[in-house]
Amino acid sequence: MPDSVRVFVNIPEDVTFADLRLARNQQTGDVIFEWAPIEAICDASGIDVDIFRDGNAGKIGAFIVAWYHAHRFANGTPDLVAEQLIAEMEARNIAGIASVQPSHGLH
Numbered sequence: 001m002p003d004s005v006r007v008f009v010n011i012p013e014d015v016t017f018a019d020l021r022l023a024r025n026q027q028t029g030d031v032i033f034e035w036a037p038i039e040a041i042c043d044a045s046g047i048d049v050d051i052f053r054d055g056n057a058g059k060i061g062a063f064i065v066a067w068y069h070a071h072r073f074a075n076g077t078p079d080l081v082a083e084q085l086i087a088e089m090e091a092r093n094i095a096g097i098a099s100v101q102p103s104h105g106l107h
Helices: 036-045 057-073 080-095
Strands: none
Touching: 036 057, 057 080
16 A cells, blocks of 8 residues: 555635634644534535544645645745654654654644
């Protein structure tokens, strides 16, 4: 089974990256976000949202990062939490840790 799969998604015109409302839990440092934009994208793309809700934070983290890169490529506004998440993922990759650690949110 491949480590990654390329998936093309349709982002509805009324859904923006800011709709995620990315934030950090002040006590745990977990990344928290609204599921509604993810659900709308999955629905528009014929993707079962449960693949992102299965408890593997790496999947949803990778999805958010990919969406953020596309958002920025389209001259979207920078998002501090997304930038932190990317930096943390890159640091883990350099350290040899393959994915974001699973929890109730993203670390």
